Amino acid sequence: MSAGPRRxxxxxxxxxxxxxxxxxxxxxxxxxxxDRPIKxxxxxxxxxxxxxxxxxxxxxxxxxxxxxxxLSADVINFSAKGSSVSKGESLKDxxxxxxxxxxxxVVVRHWASGGAHRLAHAGWIRxxxxxxxxxxxxxxxQALLDAYTLRARLGxxxxxxxxxxxxxxxxRVARSNVRLLATLGAEVTLVAPPTLMPFGVEGxxxxxxxxxxxxxxxxxxxMMLRVQRERMDQAFFPTEREYSRRYGMHADRMAQLPEHxxxxxxxxxxxxxxxSAEVADSARSTVTEQVANGVSVRMAVLYLLLGGxxxxxxxxxxxxxx
Ligand code: NCD
Numbered sequence: 001m002s003a004g005p006r007r008x009x010x011x012x013x014x015x016x017x018x019x020x021x022x023x024x025x026x027x028x029x030x031x032x033x034x035d036r037p038i039k040x041x042x043x044x045x046x047x048x049x050x051x052x053x054x055x056x057x058x059x060x061x062x063x064x065x066x067x068x069x070x071l072s073a074d075v076i077n078f079s080a081k082g083s084s085v086s087k088g089e090s091l092k093d094x095x096x097x098x099x100x101x102x103x104x105x106v107v108v109r110h111w112a113s114g115g116a117h118r119l120a121h122a123g124w125i126r127x128x129x130x131x132x133x134x135x136x137x138x139x140x141x142q143a144l145l146d147a148y149t150l151r152a153r154l155g156x157x158x159x160x161x162x163x164x165x166x167x168x169x170x171x172r173v174a175r176s177n178v179r180l181l182a183t184l185g186a187e188v189t190l191v192a193p194p195t196l197m198p199f200g201v202e203g204x205x206x207x208x209x210x211x212x213x214x215x216x217x218x219x220x221x222x223m224m225l226r227v228q229r230e231r232m233d234q235a236f237f238p239t240e241r242e243y244s245r246r247y248g249m250h251a252d253r254m255a256q257l258p259e260h261x262x263x264x265x266x267x268x269x270x271x272x273x274x275x276s277a278e279v280a281d282s283a284r285s286t287v288t289e290q291v292a293n294g295v296s297v298r299m300a301v302l303y304l305l306l307g308g309x310x311x312x313x314x315x316x317x318x319x320x321x322x
Contacts, residue, residue, distance in 0.1 A: 007305050008120045008129040012140045012180040020184060024148050026300035027293070033070065034296065044073035047306055050103040052094070052119075053132070054080040054110045059267050059291055060132050060142070064107045067298035073306075076103070091115070095124040103127045104306055113137035113172075128305040136170050136231065141301055142266055143176035145294040146223065147184060149286050152293070153262050154220050158185035163215050164206075165191040166225035166247055166274050169198050170232070173266045174225060178206045189215055193247065195236040212247055216256040223264040224249050224275045240273055250276040254284065262286050 015023075033039050049068040051061055061077065068075045078094075085094065091110070098106055105128040108116050113135030120129035133139040147157060154160050162181055168174045168190050181188050182205035190201060190208040201208050209215055216222070227243065237243045244250075249263055257263075263279055264286050271277045280287060 008116075008131075009140055009301055009305060010116050010120055010129065010131045011138045012143050012176045012183070013138075015140070015180065015183060017183050017185075020144065020147065020180060023144055023297065023300045023304060024151060026304060027144075027148055027296040030070075030299040030303075031293070031296040034292070039070050040072055041070065042072050043303060044068065044071040044306055047073045047104040048076065048102060049073045049105045049107065049302060050076045050078060050098050050101075050127075051132075052078045052098070052106050052108045054085065054091075054108075054115070055133065057109055057132070059294065060109065060139075063291070063294040064130075064132065064141075064298050064302075066295050067302055068105075070295070071299055071302060073104075073302070076101070091119065092122070092124055095119055095122070098127065099125040105130060105302060107132050109133045111135055130301060130305065133172055135172065136175075137172050138176045139172040140176050140180070141294070141298055142173050143180040144301070145290055145297040146173075146177055146264060146266070147180055148293045148297050149264065149290050150181075150186070150221055150262075152289075153286060154260070157181065160186045160220045161189070161218055162186050162221045162223060163189045163191055163212075163219040164223045164225065165212060165249070167196050167227045167236075168192040168201075168225065169196045169236075170228040171225045173223075177223065178204050182206065189219075191215055191247070193237055193243070212253070213256065216253060217258065219257060219261055221262045221264060222249065222257065223266075224269075226266070226268060227270055227273055244273055248274055248276065249279050251278050254279050254282065257284075264290060266290065 051064050053061055065075050107130045108119055109132040115134040116129055116131035131138055131140055151157055164174050178188050188206035190206055191212045263284050265275055269275055269280055
């Protein structure tokens with residue numbers, strides 16, 4: 001997280017290994033809360049968190065909302081659809097409105113790569129800014145929850161081999177994961193058809209391959225990416241059937257993975273395209289675990305950004321919170 005008068009979480013590139021581990025460890029403390037009958041902590045009482053979503057979202061928005069509420073913050077959900085944004089209001093004017101309302105943190109998802117940076121650095125608002133996905137650029141909390149899930153399932157990240165498969169070109173999840181996993185010592189391999197492999201990938205801290213099958217037996221985890229049709233302005237592969245045959249995860253392919261390996265997907269899934277229903281619902285799939293972990297990770301991010309300096313959960317009278 002960037003130092004300075006206001007801290008933000010904009011990119012995984014800003015996170016040192018220590019920053020990332022602090023977030024994961026704090027999230028692990030918050031995860032213990034999820035098993036209690038009363039899941040709420042008073043930590044962010046009186047603080048306001050705004051979810052500012054210019055792009056559709058199910059998981060991420062609900063996850064941030066749940067995280068903020070579990071910390072007792074007030075939450076305002078703002079989605080571009082149905083707001084004055086559809087009347088042409090600019091990001092700047094929306095930001096000034098949020099500032100006037102006294103938002104302490106703004107969680108922003110924007111269709112433009114760099115949208116969160118602009119909001120954080122244009123001088124319009126004093127809030128902490130959390131990037132919840134900016135165009136095809138970054139989605140740092142997704143990478144953090146993926147790292148959390150991998151650490152929990154594989155017992156660590158150092159030296160673990162993670163294969164990221166599919167529509168890498170349009171994927172902010174892939175970009176954030178490559179950076180964070182490299183920082184945390186994992187070995188990442190990107191697999192995509194040539195048309196969906198980004199230019200300049202040779203300069204990224206990972207290896208790449210156009211073929212999936214040879215990589216499978218050497219993978220501790222395989223992260224399947226959604227084919228992002230809404231960002232495709234041309235045909236990137238001949239047919240869906242062909243894509244699924246070459247790059248989809250089905251039972252036959254899953255059988256080529258080492259026994260301990262897991263299959264991940266950030267959701268939303270195109271069942272039958274990049275992942276078969278059988279794999280998605282199998283014991284090796286971490287899809288719902290990723291969603292659950294997302295809440296703890298986002299609690300940790302909000303807590304750390306909004307200046308929680310006391311121990312995350314505290315040791316005083318446990319009974320009182322039950
Ligand atoms: C991802 C996103 O929005 O970038 N989804 C998510 O946050 N859970 C991936 C995707 O949309 O495919």
